[in-house]
Amino acid sequence: MKKKQFKAESKKLLDMMINSIYTxxxxxxxxxxxxxxxxIDKLYFRSLTDxxxxxxxxxxxxxxDIDKEARTLTISDNGIGMTAEELESNLGTIAKSGSFNFKxxxxxxxxxxxxxxxxxxxxxFYSSFMxxxxxxxxxxxxxxxxxxxxxxxxxxxxxxxxxxxxxxxxVITLHIKEDTENEHYSDYLEQYRIDELVKKYSDYIRYPxxxxxxxxxxxxDKEGEYITEVSVETLNSMIPLWRKSKSEIKPEEYNEFYxxxxxxxxxxxxxxxxxxxxxxxxxxxxFIPENPPYDFYSKEYEKGLQLYSNGVLIMDKCAxxxxxxxxxxxxxxxxxxxxxxxxxxxxxxxxxxxxxxxxIDKKIKNELKKLLANDREKYDKFFSTFGTQLKYGVYxxxxxxxxxxxxxxxxxxxxxxxxxxxxxxxxxxxxxxxSIYYACxxxxxxxxxxxxxxxxxxKGYEVLYCTDEIDEFAxxxxxxxxxxxxxxxxxxxxxxxxxxxxxxxxxKNEDSKELLDKIKNVLGDKVSAVKFSNKLGSHPVSISAQxxxxxxxxxxxxxxxxxxxxxxxQLVLEINSEHPIAEKxxxxxxxxxxxxVTLLYSSARLIxxxxxxxxxQFSDLIAEMM
Ligand code: ADP
Numbered sequence: 183m184k185k186k187q188f189k190a191e192s193k194k195l196l197d198m199m200i201n202s203i204y205t206x207x208x209x210x211x212x213x214x215x216x217x218x219x220x221x222i223d224k225l226y227f228r229s230l231t232d233x234x235x236x237x238x239x240x241x242x243x244x245x246x247d248i249d250k251e252a253r254t255l256t257i258s259d260n261g262i263g264m265t266a267e268e269l270e271s272n273l274g275t276i277a278k279s280g281s282f283n284f285k286x287x288x289x290x291x292x293x294x295x296x297x298x299x300x301x302x303x304x305x306x307f308y309s310s311f312m313x314x315x316x317x318x319x320x321x322x323x324x325x326x327x328x329x330x331x332x333x334x335x336x337x338x339x340x341x342x343x344x345x346x347x348x349x350x351x352x353v354i355t356l357h358i359k360e361d362t363e364n365e366h367y368s369d370y371l372e373q374y375r376i377d378e379l380v381k382k383y384s385d386y387i388r389y390p391x392x393x394x395x396x397x398x399x400x401x402x403d404k405e406g407e408y409i410t411e412v413s414v415e416t417l418n419s420m421i422p423l424w425r426k427s428k429s430e431i432k433p434e435e436y437n438e439f440y441x442x443x444x445x446x447x448x449x450x451x452x453x454x455x456x457x458x459x460x461x462x463x464x465x466x467x468x469f470i471p472e473n474p475p476y477d478f479y480s481k482e483y484e485k486g487l488q489l490y491s492n493g494v495l496i497m498d499k500c501a502x503x504x505x506x507x508x509x510x511x512x513x514x515x516x517x518x519x520x521x522x523x524x525x526x527x528x529x530x531x532x533x534x535x536x537x538x539x540x541x542i543d544k545k546i547k548n549e550l551k552k553l554l555a556n557d558r559e560k561y562d563k564f565f566s567t568f569g570t571q572l573k574y575g576v577y578x579x580x581x582x583x584x585x586x587x588x589x590x591x592x593x594x595x596x597x598x599x600x601x602x603x604x605x606x607x608x609x610x611x612x613x614x615x616x617s618i619y620y621a622c623x624x625x626x627x628x629x630x631x632x633x634x635x636x637x638x639x640x641k642g643y644e645v646l647y648c649t650d651e652i653d654e655f656a657x658x659x660x661x662x663x664x665x666x667x668x669x670x671x672x673x674x675x676x677x678x679x680x681x682x683x684x685x686x687x688x689x690k691n692e693d694s695k696e697l698l699d700k701i702k703n704v705l706g707d708k709v710s711a712v713k714f715s716n717k718l719g720s721h722p723v724s725i726s727a728q729x730x731x732x733x734x735x736x737x738x739x740x741x742x743x744x745x746x747x748x749x750x751x752q753l754v755l756e757i758n759s760e761h762p763i764a765e766k767x768x769x770x771x772x773x774x775x776x777x778x779v780t781l782l783y784s785s786a787r788l789i790x791x792x793x794x795x796x797x798x799q800f801s802d803l804i805a806e807m808m
Contacts, residue, residue, distance in 0.1 A: 185339040199311040200336050210309040212383035214257045218244045219387045221261025246393040250371050253358045260351040263323040266330045313370055314356035324350040377417050386422040422493055424467035428455055440469045444512045448472040454549045462537040468513030485509035490516035503539050507575025508546055510568050550590055562601050565592045573656040581659040594626050594647040604663040612642055617669035620646035622654050622734035634671045636719030641678055651738050672733055674726040674754040687716045690759050704779040715756035722761045725786040727751040733790050777803055
C-alpha cells in the first residue's frame with residue numbers, strides 16, 4: 183500500500199511530538215477525549231433534527247480499553263466519525279489552529295517552543311505521538327457504508343485503507359512506547375493512572391467515559407482469599423466544574439480549567455465562582471487574569487463571557503454580560519432561564535440577560551471590595567494591572583457608574599509608598615483640611631518636584647499623585663468624595679492661607695498692580711493673569727491653570743487627533759512674593775524686566791511639564807545674565 187506523506191508543517195509538528203521532552207505528556211488523553219466528545223456532540227445535535235440518527239442521548243459514550251500484553255490504549259466513541267477524505271484532511275494536515283504559526287515565530291529555540299506550544303494550545307490529535315510510536319484510527323462516518331483505517335508510525339507518513347466497522351464512530355488505538363530511562367510510558371497502561379487522568383482533565387465531559395475496571399474483592403467461598411471482579415465503570419462525574427459546589431473544587435482545578443479554556447499560561451489572580459438565585463437563577467465562574475490578555479489593547483479584543491443554557495454552550499463571547507470597565511474578566515455564565523435557540527439579536531433585548539448582567543457586575547465589584555479589605559497586596563497588584571480600566575469606567579457615560587466604582591479606585595500619594603484609596607485619604611485628613619488635594623504629572627518623581635507641593639505638604643496635607651492620563655478626568659467626574667471636593671494643587675484658586683495671610687497677599691497684589699500689569703503686557707495672550715503668591719514655599723515661580731481645563735488636561739487634549747485650540751488651559755503666572763526675585767522685578771528697568779519675565783515664564787512652563795516656544799532664546803538669556 184502506498185505511503186502518503188504528511189504536509190510539511192504537519193511533519194514538523196509531528197517530529198516535535200515524537201521527540202518531545204514536554205513533562206505533561208499526559209495531556210494526550212485529554213485531547214483525544216475532547217475530540218471524541220466533539221464528535222459525539224455533532225451526532226447528538228444532528229439527532230435532534232434528523233430521524234435517521236437512531237440514537238438516544240444516553241447511548242452516547244466514550245470507551246477506554248487497556249491491553250497490557252499488546253501495550254495498547256484504545257479510545258472509542260460513537261460520534262459522527264470521519265470519511266476517508268476527512269481522515270486524510272483532518273489527520274494528514276495539522277489543524278488550522280493558531281498553534282502552528284506560533285511555533286514558526288519561535289523556531290530558534292526548540293525546547294522552549296515545544297513546551298509553550300503544547301502548554302498554551304494543546305496540539306490535538308498529534309499529541310498522541312508523545313506517548314505512542316504507532317497510532318491506528320478506524321473511523322466510520324455517519325451515513326456511510328464503508329469504514330476506513332488510518333495508520334501512522336510517525337514522521338514517515340501514513341496509510342489509509344478501507345475496512346469494516348459496524349456503527350458510526352471512531353476507534354483510536356495507541357501503541358504505547360517502550361519505557362526509557364526517563365519516561366515510564368507503561369503508566370498509561372495502568373487503569374488507576376487512566377482513571378486519575380480522566381478525573382483530572384476530563385471530568386466535566388458531558389458524555390460518560392467508561393472503562394473496564396478490575397477490583398480485588400473478598401472471596402465469599404474461601405475465607406481470607408480474594409478474587410478479581412471486573413465491571414465497566416463511568417470515570418467522569420459529567421458535572422461541569424461550575425456546577426459543582428465550591429467546597430468540592432481544589433484551587434488547582436480552577437486554575438487548570440481557566441488555563442485550558444481561556445488559553446493562558448498563568449494562573450488567574452482571582453477566581454469568582456457563584457450560584458445566584460432570585461430574579462434570575464444562574465451559575466457563574468469568572469476569572470481575573472494575572473496579565474492583560476495579549477490582544478487586550480488592540481481593536482480586535484472582544485470582551486464577554488461564555489453563555490451556557492443548562493450546560494450547553496450557546497454563545498462564546500456574550501459582550502452584554504460585562505461592562506467595559508470589567509472587559510478583562512474571563513469566564514462563563516450558565517442559566518436554565520435562557521432558551522437554547524435564542525439568537526444574538528434577541529439576546530440583546532432579553533430581559534433575563536439584563537438581570538444576569540446586573541448581578542454579574544455587582545458580584546465582581548463585591549469580590550474586588552472583599553479582596554481590597556482582606557488581601558491588600560493582591561488588590562494593589564490587581565489595580566496596577568487593571569486599575570486604569572476602572573478609572574475609565576468612572577469617566578465614561580457621563581459618570582453614570584462612578585458611585586459603584588469610586589471605592590475601588592486607588593492612587594499613589596504623598597503619604598504612602600503604595601496605593602491609597604479615597605476612603606483612606608479622607609480618614610487621614612487633618613481637621614482644618616477641606617479639600618482632597620491632587621497633583622498631576624508624568625511620574626511620581628516629577629510630581630514630587632512641583633513648587634506648589636511644598637506649601638501644601640508644609641501644612642501637613644496629603645496630595646494624591648495622578649500619573650495616569652485618565653486620572654484627572656475621572657476625578658473631575660467624581661467631583662467629590664464623602665462630601666470633600668477635589669482640588670488640583672496646580673490650579674490658581676487653591677488657597678491654604680489664613681485670613682490674615684490672604685489679606686496681606688491681596689494688598690500686595692493691589693499695591694503692585696502697576697508692575698503686574700507691565701509683566702502681563704510682556705507676556706500678552708500667553709497668560710490670562712499674573713499675580714504674587716504666598717504658596718510657593720522657597721520656589722520663585724509657577725504656572726497654574728484657571729477654569730475647567732487643567733495643565734494635564736491640556737496636554738491630553740493637545741495629543742488628540744484634530745487638537746482643539748479651545749481646549750487650552752488658561753495660564754496664570756504666579757510669582758513668589760517672598761522670594762528675592764520679587765524685589766529684583768520691582769527695581770528692573772523696562773528692558774531688564776522683559777528679559778526677566780521671559781526667563782521666569784519659560785522656566786515656570788518647564789516646571790509644569792509644558793514645552794517652551796523658543797528654547798534657544800531661553801538659553802541665550804541665561805548665558806547673558808551669567
Ligand atoms: P482540533 O481538535 O483542534 O481541530 P485535532 O488535530 O485534534 O485538532 O483534530 C483535527 C480534526 O480531526 C478535528 O477537528 C475533527 O474534525 C477530526 N477528529 C479528530 N478526532 C475525531 C474523532 N474522534 N471523531 C471525529 N472526528 C475527529
